[in-house]
Amino acid sequence: MSTKPILGYWNQRGLGHPIRFLLTYLGVDFTDKRYSRGADGKGSEWFQGDKNKLGLDFPNLPYYIDGDVKISQSLTILRYIAAKYSLDGASIVEKNRIILLEQQVVDLMTGFYQLALRPNYDDLSYDFLEILETVQLKQLVAFLGDRPWTAGAHISYVDFWLYEYLVKIRAFAPEVWRKFPTLEAFVKRIEELPKIKEFIAKEGPLIFSGPKYAWNGKY
Ligand SMILES: N[C@@H](CCC(=O)N[C@@H](CS)C(=O)NCC(=O)O)C(=O)O
Incomplete structure (x- = not known):
């Protein structure tokens, strides 16, 4: 089974892109899972699909799964990654x-x-x-x-x-x-x-x- 972290978000910049940039800058090998809005724009790949199946406390996009860590909220994700890789301030x-x-x-x-x-x-x-x-x-x-x-x-x-x-x-x-x-x-x-x-x-x-x-x- 893959141990790569997964970032889930729509295929747009929005709240997901700062996280994509941070992970890319850090060289983290991650799965950049992008959900389609679908032809009807309703995003059922997310809403009827993964949303309530991933074990997130507060299912939302973006989410980040890193082993046992399963989080949503863009700033929580950014802070978690930054803390893990020491990119949250040197003093x-x-x-x-x-x-x-x-x-x-x-x-x-x-x-x-x-x-x-x-x-x-x-x-x-x-x-x-x-x-x-x-x-x-x-x-x-x-x-x-x-x-x-x-x-x-x-x-x-x-x-x-x-x-x-x-x-x-x-x-x-x-x-x-x-x-x-x-x-x-x-x-x-x-x-x-x-x-x-x-x-x-x-x-x-x-x-x-x-x-x-x-x-x-x-x-
Ligand atoms: N405060 C949340 C807001 C998340 C949010 O509004 N996500 C939008 C896209 S920007 C969404 O479509 N969420 C999917 C859902 O409601 O399940 C964050 O910062 O992550």
Whole structure:
């Protein structure tokens, strides 16, 4: 029987991609199980299939199975993998920066999802873009400072969590994004990591979100 860990998620970027990046960066040999939404978009391969058969306490996508460890919740998975492979901060200062940014990105993502779900997101985006430019991205630039990675000298799981938010924002608001070269440089730094570069080239463009989102994109 295979002892490879399994990451289960839809065939989209969403909450699964930061985990795929983290595992890829670490060189973990894992099964990247991608569930199809099916021709009717109902995702029965997951909902009527594996969802209640895997022994997960809270069955959801993404999930991660590593031997006896069976977990869902994207951040729990990221933290578990990061703890296992020591990618969760090299000091208390780094650890604090990581958990702070982790939660900040949750808030930023939630704000963006609330907009992207609305069919009239375009009409509503004026205020969003204003805050994005004058507050949110500015704060991220200040937080990063001249550090290579958000924790400091060492890369951590939160860099992949932030990266996924940033590339989505870049696709949604290119005119705002252009004003933040520091963030573009951060994105490039992630993409130049050899294993990540190889993964991106092999993967090709993939949709960001599921079908309930009015705004979606590919990267
Ligand atoms: N808080 C959860 C949210 C998980 C979630 O909403 N998953 C969506 C895709 S992004 C899903 O389709 N889940 C399948 C299900 O509800 O069974 C996490 O961070 O993992």
